[in-house]
Structure formats: structure tokens, C-alpha cells
Amino acid sequence: MAKNRIKNNHGISSKLSTPIMLSVILVLVGYFIWWLNIPFVQDIYTSAAITLVMVLGFQIFNGNSGILSWSYVGFVGIGAFSSAIFSMTPQMKSMQMPEMYPFLVNIHVPFVVALILGAIVAAIIAAVVAWPMMKISDDAGAITQFALLIVIHVILAQWSKVTNGPRTFTLGGQTLTTIWVAMISGVVVLFIAYFFKESSLGLKLRATRDDRYAACSSGIDMVKTRYLSYIFSAAIGGFAGGLYSHYILSINASAFYMTLLFNLLSMAVIGGKMSVSGAFFGTILLTLARQGLRQIEPVLTNMGVNASGSTEIIVAVLMIVFLVFRANGIMDRYELSPSSLKSLFSRKKKAEKKSA
Amino acid sequence: MENKSFLEVKSICKSFGSLKAVNDVSMRIETGEILGLIGPNGSGKSTFINLITAMLKKDSGSVMLDGVDLSSMPAHKVPKNGLARTYQTVRLFKNLTCRENLIIGAIGVGISQKEANKIADELLEEMGLAEKADSFVENLTFSEQRFLEISRALACKPKFVLLDEPAAGLNEEETQHMLDLLKELPAKKHIGILIVDHDMHLIMTLCDKLHVLNYGQTIAEGKPEVVRANPEVVKAYLGSTAE
Numbered sequence: 001m002a003k004n005r006i007k008n009n010h011g012i013s014s015k016l017s018t019p020i021m022l023s024v025i026l027v028l029v030g031y032f033i034w035w036l037n038i039p040f041v042q043d044i045y046t047s048a049a050i051t052l053v054m055v056l057g058f059q060i061f062n063g064n065s066g067i068l069s070w071s072y073v074g075f076v077g078i079g080a081f082s083s084a085i086f087s088m089t090p091q092m093k094s095m096q097m098p099e100m101y102p103f104l105v106n107i108h109v110p111f112v113v114a115l116i117l118g119a120i121v122a123a124i125i126a127a128v129v130a131w132p133m134m135k136i137s138d139d140a141g142a143i144t145q146f147a148l149l150i151v152i153h154v155i156l157a158q159w160s161k162v163t164n165g166p167r168t169f170t171l172g173g174q175t176l177t178t179i180w181v182a183m184i185s186g187v188v189v190l191f192i193a194y195f196f197k198e199s200s201l202g203l204k205l206r207a208t209r210d211d212r213y214a215a216c217s218s219g220i221d222m223v224k225t226r227y228l229s230y231i232f233s234a235a236i237g238g239f240a241g242g243l244y245s246h247y248i249l250s251i252n253a254s255a256f257y258m259t260l261l262f263n264l265l266s267m268a269v270i271g272g273k274m275s276v277s278g279a280f281f282g283t284i285l286l287t288l289a290r291q292g293l294r295q296i297e298p299v300l301t302n303m304g305v306n307a308s309g310s311t312e313i314i315v316a317v318l319m320i321v322f323l324v325f326r327a328n329g330i331m332d333r334y335e336l337s338p339s340s341l342k343s344l345f346s347r348k349k350k351a352e353k354k355s356a
Numbered sequence: 357m358e359n360k361s362f363l364e365v366k367s368i369c370k371s372f373g374s375l376k377a378v379n380d381v382s383m384r385i386e387t388g389e390i391l392g393l394i395g396p397n398g399s400g401k402s403t404f405i406n407l408i409t410a411m412l413k414k415d416s417g418s419v420m421l422d423g424v425d426l427s428s429m430p431a432h433k434v435p436k437n438g439l440a441r442t443y444q445t446v447r448l449f450k451n452l453t454c455r456e457n458l459i460i461g462a463i464g465v466g467i468s469q470k471e472a473n474k475i476a477d478e479l480l481e482e483m484g485l486a487e488k489a490d491s492f493v494e495n496l497t498f499s500e501q502r503f504l505e506i507s508r509a510l511a512c513k514p515k516f517v518l519l520d521e522p523a524a525g526l527n528e529e530e531t532q533h534m535l536d537l538l539k540e541l542p543a544k545k546h547i548g549i550l551i552v553d554h555d556m557h558l559i560m561t562l563c564d565k566l567h568v569l570n571y572g573q574t575i576a577e578g579k580p581e582v583v584r585a586n587p588e589v590v591k592a593y594l595g596s597t598a599e
């Protein structure tokens with residue numbers, strides 16, 4: 001029958017294969033590192049898994065809409081502060097932040113609930129501010145995003161009664177984002193980011209990225225599509241922020257500004273911002289590269305070469321090299337899946353045959 | 357035959373500054389018909405399509421599809437009301453696969469993803485693009501891209517489609533293929549077609565009626581043979597192209 005000629009790879013099993021394969025890697029590596037039981041390595045893994053959640057949340061909007069969403073890290077910050085406020089005990093809060101609004105001091109909910117509330121706060125703020133911004137594309141869109149990030153940053157840095165202002169916000173207590181919490185969150189958000197991309201909303205968002213006129217004449221309401229996706233992305237960012245603050249235990253507004261943005265952006269760009277697998281491999285690769293470079297910096301300094309800051313320079317140059325030679329990153333538009341592995345393999349075989 | 361739909365454009369006007377790009381144009385198409393819209397370069401054909409799909413805001417006039425005014429609604433609501441289009445310069449989603457391009461056409465108007473999948477695969481089969489279902493657009497030939505864009509317009513199950521120069525850039529063989537495809541579409545899909553093209557052979561073979569624009573104004577309309585013989589049309593347009 002003619003129908004059989006189309007191999008439809010939209011079955012449930014193949015739809016799941018990408019997040020499953022990525023999760024298996026994440027969990028196996030995590031389990032191995034836990035078994036190794038070297039605290040320094042465990043710390044690297046935990047913070048990498050938290051960063052992965054951040055990059056995935058970033059990819060959800062930035063990667064699928066094509067709009068550079070600078071403001072994303074602001075929502076990570078909003079989630080970081082608000083979940084911390086929700087989870088800390090009133091005693092701890094009045095001790096650490098004597099200026100805080102009393103009604104905030106009195107809130108106290110379990111850690112997981114605080115994480116979710118952090119995501120919700122970020123989503124609500126995104127919902128309030130984002131609508132008019134979603135009408136703007138290209139450079140102008142990126143500039144409004146940048147402006148919003150500055151607004152969020154200044155508020156986080158100055159609102160003493162909520163964030164402790166320019167002083168450090170100390171959570172106290174023990175690290176709630178353990179290696180397991182980070183790993184499970186990574187797995188859950190891998191599935192979320194992948195299903196978002198394949199969802200009706202994600203498909204529409206990708207259509208507006210590729211051609212907004214054609215998207216419009218296909219019936220897509222671009223502003224609404226972007227708006228809902230942006231809120232969703234902000235929620236994941238807020239969640240990631242909560243993971244971060246309950247891991248690092250003392251935060252301030254500058255942790256959610258240019259440095260973080262550059263870090264997430266380099267991972268997304270080098271891994272491939274259109275692909276969930278790209279976010280995954282970009283995070284792994286850059287975490288390893290940064291750790292490696294950081295080990296080398298002091299060695300060079302000992303040898304009399306002033307190498308401080310060279311890590312950032314190398315990462316920045318690497319990003320430029322990618323943008324010039326492989327603008328869509330390592331994964332381009334592809335996802336890790338049995339069929340993409342197979343076609344990669346057969347392409348290699350063909351190339352070998354040709355050269356033989 | 358099932359019940360017919362009617363697309364009625366009444367005295368539509370659009371100026372760009374002092375240029376009257378479309379000046380008081382009216383026309384009417386019904387299900388099953390192919391109407392050819394022709395005219396010299398810059399005569400306002402694409403602008404006319406942009407007006408009836410509400411991609412451009414009209415100055416005055418109306419576009420009624422079965423009693424609903426399309427020209428005053430937001431452009432993205434037009435396909436849902438039964439009117440789909442293609443572009444003179446092919447516009448496809450370049451980072452989506454062919455199948456996904458068609459799925460967008462369907463889910464854009466609110467069809468479920470499952471149903472959209474089915475529609476996409478059927479259209480790919482009909483258009484002879486089944487082999488390329490999972491390819492990206494850049495791996496298609498130009499004529500395949502034209503076919504894919506038409507398929508995407510059909511994926512929303514429209515009542516009418518507007519095709520802006522679907523044969524532009526195609527060679528003779530590909531144009532013939534396009535002609536064969538378009539010829540059977542109205543009956544098969546129960547739609548009406550408005551087609552703009554400069555290929556006179558295609559237009560004359562395909563169309564039930566012609567409408568000729570020059571400087572944004574209607575200079576002739578009616579049966580192809582009659583329009584072709586119209587001296588004003590010959591002077592404005594056909595004179596240079598035919599013979």
C-alpha cells in the first residue's frame with residue numbers, strides 16, 4: 001500500500017527517545033559521581049545539573065522563538081529570591097534580613113512547594129510585563145529584552161525589604177538542592193523542554209521564528225504564541241533559580257546578570273540553540289571546559305604568566321568561532337535519537353567508502 | 357455537489373502615499389472555480405492578495421467570504437475563516453521538516469496535532485513529496501518547495517486558496533506538473549482558486565475566468581478567450597507577452 005511508504009516517526013516511542021537518552025546519560029553520570037564520593041566532583045555535577053535546567057528554560061523561548069531573551073536571567077533571579085523567601089523559617093529571615101516586610105517574614109512552606117512558588121512568581125511577573133514586548137522582533141526585540149533585564153536587575157539589587165538590597169541574601173540552614181534533587185530536576189525539565197518543543201505551542205513558536213509572515217498566513221497569532229511561551233520559559237527559569245539559591249545558600253542580584261547570561265548563552269549557542277540535545281551537550285561541554293581552564297589558570301599564574309580571566313576570554317572566542325563556522329551549534333536542528341545516530345553513522349560510512 | 361462558498365471582493369482600494377496600488381477592484385469567485393488574475397509587473401496583483409488576506413490594511417472596500425468580512429479581521433484569523441495563500445517568493449519554515457511545515461498549516465487553524473499529522477502525511481503523498489517528509493526545506497528542489505507551500509495552504513482545509521505566481525521559476529516540465537496538479541484541485545478539495553501568474557499558457561489552460569489589472573485598476577474581466585481579444589488588454593499586457 002502506498003501509505004506504508006511514509007515512515008511516520010511521530011509515534012510515542014520515538015517521541016520519547018530523545019529525552020530518555022539524554023536522561024539516561026544524566027542519571028548514569030550522576031550515579032557514578034555519587035558512587036565516586038569525591039565532594040569536589042559532586043559539586044561540579046550538582047551545579048552543572050542546575051545550570052542544565054537554566055539552559056533548558058532559556059532554550060524554550062530563546063531557541064524556539066529566535067528572540068534573544070536577555071531578560072531570562074532576571075526571571076532566574078526572581079525565582080531564586082522568591083523561593084528562598086518562601087522556604088526560609090521566619091526566625092532565620094528576621095535574623096538575616098531585619099528590614100524584610102513582615103508578611104514575607106511570616107511565610108514558610110516546604111522546599112519543593114517553595115520551588116514551585118518561585119516558578120509561579122516568575123511566571124506571573126513575566127505575564128504582567130511581557131505582552132507589549134512580544135510584538136517586537138529582531139534587533140528591537142533584543143533591545144527591549146535587554147532593557148527589561150536592567151529593570152529587573154535594579155529592582156532585585158535595590159529592594160531592601162524583599163531581597164536585602166545590595167547586601168548578600170543568606171539562606172542559612174543546609175543545602176536543600178542535593179545532587180539527587182538537581183539530577184531529578186534535570187531529568188524532569190529535559191522532558192518538559194522536549195515536549196514543549198514538540199507541542200502545538202512549540203511548533204507554532206518555531207514557525208514564527210522561521211518566517212513570521214508565513215506563520216501569520218498559516219493562522220498563527222504570533223504575539224499570543226510568543227507570550228505564552230515566554231511565560232513558560234520564565235517559569236522554568238524561576239524554578240532553576242530556586243534550585244540555585246538552595247544550593248549556593250547566599251545570593252545577590254549580580255549573580256543573575258551579565259555573567260550568568262553569558263554563561264547560559266555560550267552553552268546554548270555552542271550546543272545548538274534550536275535543539276534540546278544541543279542545550280544538554282552545550283552545558284556538559286562548557287562545564288567541562290570551564291573546569292579544565294580554571295585548573296590551568298593558577299598553574300599559569302604560578303609560572304609567572306598572568307592568566308586570570310583567561311577562561312572567560314577562551315569561552316568568548318570559542319563562541320565567536322562557533323558563530324562564524326557553525327552558527328547553529330554542535331547539534332544544529334537535530335536531536336539525539338536512534339534515527340539521527342543511524343543517519344550520522346551511515347553518512348560516515350558513505351564518506352569512508354568514497355575516500356577508499 | 358455540496359453547498360458552494362462565495363468569495364466576494366467589493367471596491368477594494370489601497371494607496372501607498374500618492375500611488376494608488378489597488379484602485380476600486382471588485383471580483384467574485386465560487387467553489388470549484390479557478391480565476392486568473394493577470395496584469396503587468398507592478399499592476400497591484402500581490403497587493404490585492406495582501407489586501408484580501410488582511411496582511412495589508414485596506415483603505416476602503418470589503419472582502420466577504422460566505423457573509424464574513426475578512427479584510428477587517430486580524431490577518432492570522434483569515435485562514436481559520438477559510439482563506440489560505442502562498443507567496444510570490446516562497447515562504448517556508450526552513451528549520452522545520454516538510455511534514456512539520458504542513459502540520460503547522462493545520463494546527464494554525466486549531467486542528468488537533470493528531471489530525472494534523474494525518475493531514476500532513478496525506479498531502480505529502482498526494483504531492484509526491486512522501487520521500488522528503490523528514491527532510492528540511494533546503495533539501496527540496498525549487499519546484500518541490502512551491503508544491504510544499506501549496507500543500508501547506510491546503511492543510512488548513514480552506515474554502516479558497518490564493519496562489520501568487522506558483523509557476524514562477526519553474527521549467528517547462530515542472531510548470532506542466534504544476535498545471536496538472538492545479539487543474540484537479542478545485543474538484544478534489546472542493547475549493548476555489550485565485551491564481552496570479554505571468555505564464556500565459558498556464559493561465560489560459562487553467563482558468564475559467566480572467567481578471568486583468570493595470571495600474572491597480574480593472575481593465576477587463578470574463579472568459580479567457582474574450583479577455584484575450586480585448587484591445588485594451590492586448591495593449592497593456594498581452595501585446596508584449598503573446599506573439
Ligand SMILES: Nc1ncnc2c1ncn2[C@@H]1O[C@H](COP(=O)(O)OP(=O)(O)OP(=O)(O)O)[C@@H](O)[C@H]1O
Nearest residue numbers: 372375377395396397398399400401402403404444
Ligand atoms: N509595501 C509597499 N509600500 C509601497 N509601495 C508598494 C508596497 N507594496 C507594493 N508597492 C507598490 O505597489 C505597486 C503594486 O505592486 P504589486 O507588488 O502589488 O505588483 P504585482 O502586480 O504583484 O507585480 P509583479 O508582477 O511584479 O509581482 C507597485 O508599484 C509597488 O512598487
Ligand SMILES: [Mg+2]
Nearest residue numbers: 401402403444
Ligand atoms: Mg506580485
